[in-house]
Structures are given as structure tokens and as C-alpha cells.
Amino acid sequence: MASSTRQPPTSASGSAPPYAEPPVGALRFMRPQKKKPATSPIEATKYSPACMQQKSNTTTIYTKYIREFLINGGESEDCLYLNVYAPRNPTAAKLPVFVYIPGGGFTSGGSDSLYKIPDQWIERTQSHLVVVMNYRLNIFGYPSADSAMLNVGLLDQRMVVEWTRDNIAAFGGDPGKIVLWGQSAGAGSVGYYSYAHYANPILSGLIADSGAASMLLKTPHSGFSTLAATVGCGGGLDPEAELACMQAVDAGVLETAVSTSSVSFTPVADNVTAFANTTERLARGLVARLPMITGSNANEGAGFGALNESGLSPDRYENGFMVIGCPVSAEAHRRADAGLATYRYEYAGNFSNVSPLPWIGATHSAELPLLFGTHYEYRGNSTAFEWDMSYGMQALWLAFANDPSRDPTMEGENGGVVWPKYQPGTDTMALFAAEDKVVQFVSAKRVDSHCL
Numbered sequence: 001m002a003s004s005t006r007q008p009p010t011s012a013s014g015s016a017p018p019y020a021e022p023p024v025g026a027l028r029f030m031r032p033q034k035k036k037p038a039t040s041p042i043e044a045t046k047y048s049p050a051c052m053q054q055k056s057n058t059t060t061i062y063t064k065y066i067r068e069f070l071i072n073g074g075e076s077e078d079c080l081y082l083n084v085y086a087p088r089n090p091t092a093a094k095l096p097v098f099v100y101i102p103g104g105g106f107t108s109g110g111s112d113s114l115y116k117i118p119d120q121w122i123e124r125t126q127s128h129l130v131v132v133m134n135y136r137l138n139i140f141g142y143p144s145a146d147s148a149m150l151n152v153g154l155l156d157q158r159m160v161v162e163w164t165r166d167n168i169a170a171f172g173g174d175p176g177k178i179v180l181w182g183q184s185a186g187a188g189s190v191g192y193y194s195y196a197h198y199a200n201p202i203l204s205g206l207i208a209d210s211g212a213a214s215m216l217l218k219t220p221h222s223g224f225s226t227l228a229a230t231v232g233c234g235g236g237l238d239p240e241a242e243l244a245c246m247q248a249v250d251a252g253v254l255e256t257a258v259s260t261s262s263v264s265f266t267p268v269a270d271n272v273t274a275f276a277n278t279t280e281r282l283a284r285g286l287v288a289r290l291p292m293i294t295g296s297n298a299n300e301g302a303g304f305g306a307l308n309e310s311g312l313s314p315d316r317y318e319n320g321f322m323v324i325g326c327p328v329s330a331e332a333h334r335r336a337d338a339g340l341a342t343y344r345y346e347y348a349g350n351f352s353n354v355s356p357l358p359w360i361g362a363t364h365s366a367e368l369p370l371l372f373g374t375h376y377e378y379r380g381n382s383t384a385f386e387w388d389m390s391y392g393m394q395a396l397w398l399a400f401a402n403d404p405s406r407d408p409t410m411e412g413e414n415g416g417v418v419w420p421k422y423q424p425g426t427d428t429m430a431l432f433a434a435e436d437k438v439v440q441f442v443s444a445k446r447v448d449s450h451c452l
Contacts, residue, residue: 016048016111019163020156022078023136028247029148032080032159048081049074050110052251054138055259059307061363065356068114068378069365075110077140077251082133082160083111085118086171087126094174096204096401097129099164101157103184103211103365106266107138115365120373121394128398129173133160139258139265145224145246146239150270157189158197165202179205179401183368184324187211187294191331192267192274194288195281201288205404207397208294210364212327213278220270223263231257278331282338291404293397294332295345295430296325296447302355303364311359321450324364329448336422343400343408344422346447349433351386353379367432371397385436392417392438396430410439 020032027033050071062069087095102109102116111132118130133156135141141153149155165175180203182190190206191213225242228234231253233245246254258265269276281287301320302312328344335342350361354369356379369375370390376382382390392410396419399408410417417439420428429444431437 016044016046016081016083017042018048018081019133019160020080023080023140023152024077024251026247028077028140029143029145029152029243031149031152031155034159035080047073047083047112048134049076049079050108050112051075051079051134051137052077052140052255053109054107054265055255058305060305061303061307061357061360064307065360066115066354068374069116069368071108071110071112072114073112079110079134079136080156080159081111082131082163084168084171085122085130085132086173087122087129089126090172091125091127093172094169094177095128095172096177096179096398097131097164097168097173097175098179098181098207098397098401099161100130100132101135101180101182101186101189102132103182103186104137106142106153106185106188107264109137109185110134114378115369115374116372117374118372120377121371124373125394125398128401129168129171131160131164131168133157135160139224139227139254140251142265142267143224143246144221144265144268145243147243150220151267151273154189154192154196154267154273157193161193161202176204177401178203179207179404181207181209181397182211183209183365184211188213188215188217188267191215191278192217194290194292195275195278195286196273198286198288201290203288203290205400206288206290206292206294207400208292208328208331209367210296210300210324210328212294212331213275214330215323215327217274217276218264218266218268219276220268221263223261223265226263227254227257227261230261279334282334285338287338287340289340291341291343291400292335293343293345293400293408294328295347296321296328297362297364297366298346298348298434299350299361299366300324300364302360311357318450320364321447325447326451329444329451332422332444333424336424341404342422343419343430344428344444345430345432346444347432349386349389351375351382353382353386362433367393370394385433385438388438389433393432396439 135156187208
């Protein structure tokens with residue numbers, strides 16, 4: 001865990017209301033239940049715990065060098081809360097809203113993560129809101145039980161969008177301008193959402209940083225029963241009895257069992273919340289026809305696997321493209337072919353106060369401190385170019401949220417840059433933070449050439 005417990009400054013308000021009933025007891029592994037109306041004011045003055053995490057003893061760049069990407073604080077099975085960040089002096093009566101889905105491989109992560117707290121950004125602009133969610137992870141969110149929903153963690157995410165639609169006006173947000181934004185597993189979730197809720201997305205736009213709907217998706221498996229046998233719920237129980245037994249096991253015991261098991265629990269292709277063949281669905285028009293920003297980082301692979309103190313190996317560099325860059329590329333190409341407005345990018349920044357070793361560079365998640373405005377807080381102040389980068393990317397994301405039907409524009413001191421829609425084979429991919437330039441538009445071959 002990261003050690004700091006920084007709270008939002010007084011110029012931006014933060015709160016952590018529940019959006020669903022606690023998913024405990026008979027509600028464990030089940031679809032979320034909408035929170036009953038409170039009978040008294042909710043005391044929302046601190047962050048809620050993250051959802052139950054899958055633990056690992058492996059040392060990575062995140063556990064040793066960039067701990068601010070990890071969750072900050074405790075964890076609990078009672079975790080279906082969200083944080084709302086709103087300006088104290090808003091520039092308009094109704095402001096656009098980002099609903100942010102944190103990453104973590106669907107096994108870990110949460111809303112209280114120091115590099116991904118948007119208070120500084122909102123304090124500076126006073127012109128948007130951000131809702132950051134917790135959602136169930138590992139076996140608690142993706143149990144693959146025969147008698148339970150398969151991907152209840154994805155249903156948690158849908159409930160947060162519905163909560164935002166129904167409640168955000170009270171915070172000064174515009175329920176007609178909600179952009180769903182996620183990174184890594186959160187970006188994959190944005191992709192799943194666009195195919196699952198195409199008929200009623202509620203949203204006005206989509207942003208997927210370093211992830212796509214084809215990423216991390218598995219076929220249904222029998223891992224639930226395998227794990228059940230290790231915690232005293234085996235012995236040939238029928239599916240309903242097995243589920244009831246597992247609902248009574250202590251959450252910490254389940255967490256330990258998952259963390260030491262060879263069975264993984266991540267979203268599966270149930271063809272309800274996540275689909276095995278998104279290419280076919282897109283061809284049939286079964287996707288939310290919303291504009292999307294999507295892209296990847298130039299050095300994704302540096303963040304994968306156990307720490308290699310000697311630097312980034314060629315295999316790990318290429319693996320970053322296979323795991324992240326190429327699925328993002330394929331989705332961008334398919335969307336462009338289908339006539340869906342898509343804004344594609346690659347982030348290439350290498351800033352020492354975010355990536356403290358030179359070979360880490362534009363690793364997985366490295367763009368987030370610039371977008372959230374936290375890049376200067378933990379390892380020394382930022383360079384003038386890093387500040388320009390941060391303000392420039394924030395301006396484009398915010399322009400998109402204000403009106404996703406228009407090409408995002410970077411106004412003011414950064415110079416009226418218009419981000420064109422992505423068209424394969426043309427110089428329409430935004431390249432951020434390369435060659436001391438905030439943004440330039442290049443061919444996507446620099447990414448696509450690594451893909452089969």
C-alpha cells in the first residue's frame with residue numbers, strides 16, 4: 001500500500017456515497033442491489049475501503065518504485081461506494097461528468113489511488129466533475145459459479161452509471177453529458193459496456209486508455225468449484241448448496257484462497273455483459289454508436305511481470321504491444337471501418353518524477369498522473385514541458401466531454417490544435433509527449449507494425 005493519505009483540497013469537494021447494498025452474505029456473488037434511500041444524511045467525509053484484493057508477493061515496478069498507482073487504504077467486502085469530485089466555484093450550472101473505472105486486471109485496484117485522484121484537475125478548471133468507482137474484483141466480481149451471474153463486477157459498473165444519471169445533477173453535473181472513462185481493465189470494461197448496453201448506454205462518449213473489449217476476456221470455467229473445495233465447500237454439493245456454502249465463508253479466507261490459487265477469476269464471455277465476438281457484433285451494429293478516445297502507451301510492457309532491475313527486455317517490450325497496443329489497434333481499426341468516430345493516440349512521455357528509472361518510460365498507467373494533475377506531487381516538481389503536457393491532454397479530454405460530437409480542440413496557450421478522427425493509413429493518430437512536442441499527428445504504423 002502507498003503510505004500517504006492525502007485528501008482532496010478545500011477547493012474541491014469529495015464524497016463517498018454507497019451506490020448499492022453491501023454485497024455480503026446472500027448478496028455475495030449476486031447482481032448488485034440498488035441502495036435503499038437513506039433515512040438520515042450520509043456522512044461522506046473520507047474514502048471507503050477498496051474491494052477485496054487478490055494479493056501477490058511478486059515485486060514489480062509498482063510495488064517498488066511507483067507505489068502511488070496502488071490502492072491507498074484498506075479493503076472490505078462492503079465496498080460498493082463511489083467518490084464524487086465537484087468544483088466549489090463551477091463555471092456553469094451544468095457541467096460534464098467523467099465516470100472513471102480504475103484498472104487493476106480485474107483482480108485488484110480501487111477508487112482511492114493517489115496518482116488517480118482528480119481533485120487538482122477540478123480545482124484548476126472548475127469546469128467538470130469526476131465520479132470514481134469501486135467495483136467487485138477477482139472471485140467476488142467474476143465467480144463463474146453455476147448458480148450465480150458470471151460478471152457481477154461489470155453489473156456494478158452499470159449501476160454506477162445509472163446512479164450518476166439519477167444523482168449527478170445535485171452535484172452540478174449534467175446527466176446528458178456523461179463520459180465513461182477507464183484505464184487498463186477499466187478500459188476493457190468501457191469496451192464491454194459499449195457492446196452490452198448499446199441500446200441504452202446513458203452516456204455521451206467513451207474513453208479507453210490502454211485497453212479494449214477483446215482484452216483479458218476468458219471463456220466460462222469451473223474454477224469456482226475448484227476453489228470451493230479448498231475452503232470447505234466441496235464434497236459433491238449441488239450448485240445451489242455450493243453457492244450458499246461459499247457465501248458463508250469469511251471474505252478474508254476467500255481472498256487468501258484466491259491469492260494462492262492457480263485459478264484466475266476475471267470476466268468471462270457470457271454474451272450478456274461481455275461478448276466473445278465483438279467483431280461480429282460491431283458488424284451488426286450492436287454497439288453503442290458513441291464517439292471514443294482510445295490509445296496505448298509506447299512502453300506498456302515495462303509495467304508487466306516481475307521487476308527486472310537490469311532494464312526492459314526486448315520480449316517484454318513486444319509483450320506490451322501484444323497485450324495492450326494490438327487489441328487497442330484492432331478495436332480502433334474496426335470502429336473506423338464501421339464509421340464510428342474514434343480519436344486514437346499513443347502516449348510516449350518519459351518523465352522522471354513519474355517513471356523514476358529511464359527504461360520505465362511511458363509504461364502502463366504513466367499517462368494518468370498527467371491527466372489527473374498529480375504528476376508533481378510525489379517525486380519532485382515537474383518540468384515546464386510536463387506541465388504543458390498535462391494541461392494539453394486535460395484540455396483535449398475535457399473538450400471531448402463537453403461535446404463528443406466535435407473533434408476535440410486544445411485552445412489557448414497551447415494553440416488551437418484540433419484532434420482529427422482516426423483514419424487508418426493517414427496521419428491521424430495523436431502522438432503525445434514525443435520529441436518535446438505536446439502533440440503531433442502521425443501514422444499508426446509505429447504501433448501497428450508490432451501487431452500480427
